[in-house]
Amino acid sequence: MADLDPVIHAQARLRITASLATLGDGESIAFPRLQELLDMTAGNLSTHLRKLEEADYVVVSKTHQGRVPVTYLELTRAGRRAFEDYTESLRRLLGESTERDARAHAEVPPTG
């Protein structure tokens, strides 16, 4: 399990990252909506988001809708990439062949 990204490989952060990765590229989600989708407490969500932000996987943008402050969250390019790599590592550990494996096999000529 040495190559599983420790920033993502914890249940809460894995769920947060997976949820954010479901959104399209360039889409962000308001903190309360994300909280609702994850069914987490605001404090718990904030703690884990901070760790993802420190790793540069999540970007937090604060804005206003009228006078109400709203926080939007979105995966950075590095975050999306890290999540894809993490998913692929999991599949490889579980012995599932991945697209990348298939490409690697295709590039290596068969021996013998």
Add this chain to the structure above:
Amino acid sequence: MSQASAEGETPLSPAAALAVLNNQQRIVSGRLGSNVWIITGAWGVAWLLGFLVIWVMDSHFSGFALPTWLGWTIFGALFAAAIVVSAVLGIRSGRGIRSNSANSFTGTVYGVTWAVAMLSISVFGAGLLSHGMTTGLADLFYPSAYTLLVGILYLAAAAIWRIVQMIVAGAFLVLLAVVAPFLGHPTNYLVFGIAGGAMFLTLAIVGAVRLRSAVARG
């Protein structure tokens, strides 16, 4: 993982992690798209009942006469209801989701294209009517012209947002639009109602079943 343990969480095995990941993505996609089947269903009802009403009205069955104004009012009300359902549920499911300016641009241009398409058909038809298009021909022209553009716009949506289901719906509507005039009036209205309505209702049922199984697994 030591870091996970330090946070008081049970370390995840790769299998458990993959299950958590898949589960979460299913829940999020399910909740964000949970209204789509209702919207599709509303369009199915509008197409089925709306066109059938016009077909009944224009078929002049003996002993049964539906006034023209009433027929088109029912038709208009059903389609207006579908538009309202789409707008309300669309806004609700997109609650708290924000797009960047590139995505917003795409969405706005696509939305305005719908308005331009629908408006241009009515002006185009008015032009033809002013130069002698008979009401008999208008009954073939309008439903096919609108359906053709709706089908093309669905195909454009399928291309922009990569939605396979919309390729099916768009291609089916284009086919329906070009075949219907050959069937003549008022049979074309019957075919729009039955085939169009059945297509939307089938997609709605498939969507509802998929959502239900996703929720059950989640």
